[in-house]
Amino acid sequence: MASLRNNPISINLCSNFSPSTQQSKSPFTVSFSSTFPSLKIATHNRGRSSGGSAAGARMSATAASSYATAILDVAKGNNSLEATCADMEKLEKMFSEPGVLGFFSNPIIDLEKKRQVVDEIAESSALQPYMANFLNILIEAKRVDLVADIVREFEALYNRLTETELAVVSSVVKLESQHLAQIAKQVQKLTGAKNVRIKTSLEPSLVAGFTVRYGPSGSKLIDMSVKKQLEEIAAQLDVGDIQLAV
Numbered sequence: 098m099a100s101l102r103n104n105p106i107s108i109n110l111c112s113n114f115s116p117s118t119q120q121s122k123s124p125f126t127v128s129f130s131s132t133f134p135s136l137k138i139a140t141h142n143r144g145r146s147s148g149g150s151a152a153g154a155r156m157s158a159t160a161a162s163s164y165a166t167a168i169l170d171v172a173k174g175n176n177s178l179e180a181t182c183a184d185m186e187k188l189e190k191m192f193s194e195p196g197v198l199g200f201f202s203n204p205i206i207d208l209e210k211k212r213q214v215v216d217e218i219a220e221s222s223a224l225q226p227y228m229a230n231f232l233n234i235l236i237e238a239k240r241v242d243l244v245a246d247i248v249r250e251f252e253a254l255y256n257r258l259t260e261t262e263l264a265v266v267s268s269v270v271k272l273e274s275q276h277l278a279q280i281a282k283q284v285q286k287l288t289g290a291k292n293v294r295i296k297t298s299l300e301p302s303l304v305a306g307f308t309v310r311y312g313p314s315g316s317k318l319i320d321m322s323v324k325k326q327l328e329e330i331a332a333q334l335d336v337g338d339i340q341l342a343v
Contacts, residue, residue: 169251191218262285265296303322306323
């Protein structure tokens with residue numbers, strides 16, 4: 098553990114990257130459509146229902162992994178790993194809205210209209226050019242439903258490449274940066290990771306306090322929430338669920 102104290106901790110909050118920083122980079126010369134071999138996988142997967150749900154799930158996972166690997170390769174080639182990580186978080190948040198996914202999945206809406214919306218998203222969110230091309234490829238291949246899976250696969254690849262431990266911090270209110278730094282330092286001590294990347298989410302059901310999930314697939318939990326404390330008190334008193342009057 099002594100070596101951990103000698104290593105400076107790196108706290109990577111992808112959502113905090115400045116759009117101006119991303120735009121200041123020199124123009125990208127990589128054409129995503131010409132460097133994206135997994136387009137063939139996307140085409141084959143449209144017939145996945147005939148192979149059963151389990152086979153379809155495996156094929157979707159393979160396609161998501163292929164897309165994520167291609168994005169990582171382009172990001173490394175353009176020296177833009179951190180900016181791509183930030184873009185991925187933007188897409189994850191954007192496509193978590195049912196209306197967004199529904200719009201791009203709707204076969205009735207004209208493809209050109211979808212492309213126009215992608216252009217608007219890319220401009221307003223300061224996405225890198227190849228990320229906008231990536232979205233258009235998914236839409237044309239009718240695989241926009243894979244966005245969430247692709248983001249997860251990319252994060253796993255990114256974390257392995259950069260020796261980064263992902264910690265998801267859930268709280269009732271937004272935590273200050275110094276509090277997140279303390280949490281990251283504790284996760285580093287527990288895991289021995291070279292870097293710690295923090296993702297935050299708001300969870301009103303915690304009442305107060307916070308939780309931290311880390312480890313493989315978020316398998317480990319630090320629970321510092323009032324909800325947890327109330328559950329422990331209820332268990333000790335054997336009075337069932339405690340309801341707060343608010």
